[in-house]
Amino acid sequence: MEDNLILEGLLSMVTELKEKQEAQATPASREETLERLGAIEQALSELHSNSAVPEEKLRVIQSQLDDIRSRMQGQQKNIEDTKKITLETYRCFKVMIDTLGSCKTDKEEATPLPFYQRIYNKVASWIRPGLFVFSAVLVVCSVSIFLNVRLAERMQQLQDNDMKYRYLLMQGQADGETFDMLENKFKWQRDNGFIRSLTDSVMDFEYCIQKQAEALERARLLNEQAEQLKKEADKLGKP
Structure with a gap:
């Protein structure tokens, strides 16, 4: 009775291992499976010596154990074959990439430049310095023209401000109407004819003022000289 229970237990363990092996593409725990197979085979060898155990059931268990071992060997071989195929594929792919790269480099180095490309490179090497100098001169000239315009x-x-000030001095007065007229003629609605006429009037006025000042200065000097001569004559006339 006890041997039958052991036999039934071994049969259930073998069946469970076979079902797990069939359900997985690769064994998740190979060491555990080997340990279980070793324990089952050891127990099976002990049962072979017992005549009370049916030989047919022992053969069934042994057949299932052999089937499990063969499956494990096949799986291990498939794993090793897959690794070899992967490594070989990677090696071939790497060799192909290196070959294509070397061929491309050799082709680029061996291919000569077209004639027009060589002419373009030669002309560009001559033009670039001159183009840089021309650009620099153009920038300097543009800045100079801009500054000259601003200065003018x-x-x-x-x-204009000087002429307006001199005109106000000539008029001897400065009111709002005069300021508005000057700003309008000089700035907002510039009238060059009015400006020329005003400039001539101011210059004529200043010329007359200057002549009057010179005449007054000469008269003052003559008066001073006359006074000086009179004083000297008075000194000479006294006994």
């Missing part, structure tokens, strides 16, 4: 505008503004 500033000088014109200073001249």
Whole structure:
């Protein structure tokens, strides 16, 4: 009775191992399976010596054990074959990539440049320095012209302000209407004819003032000389 229970237990263990092996593409725990197979074979060898155990059941268990071992060997071989195929594929792929790279490099080095490309490179090597110098000169000229225009505008503004100030001095008065008229003629609605006429009037006025000042200065000097001569004559006339 006890041997039959052992036999039934071994048969269930072998069946469980076979089902697990058939359900997995690769064994998840090979060491555990080998340990179980060793224990089952050891127990099976002990049962062979017992005549009470049916030989048919022992053969069934042994057949299943052999089937499990053959499957494990096949799986191990498949794993090793897969590794070999993977390594060989990687090696071939690497060799192919290196070969293609070397062929491409050799082709690029061996292919000569077209004639027009060589001419373009030669002309470009001559033109680049001159183009840089031309660009620098163009920038300098542009900046110089801009500064000169700004300077001319500033000088014109200073001249206009000077002429407006001299005109106000000539008029002897400065009111809002006069300021508005000057700003309109000089700035907002510039009238060059009015400006020339005003400039001539101011210059004529200043010329007359200058002549009057010179005449007054000469008269003052003559008066001083006359006074000086009179004083000297008075000194000489005294006994």
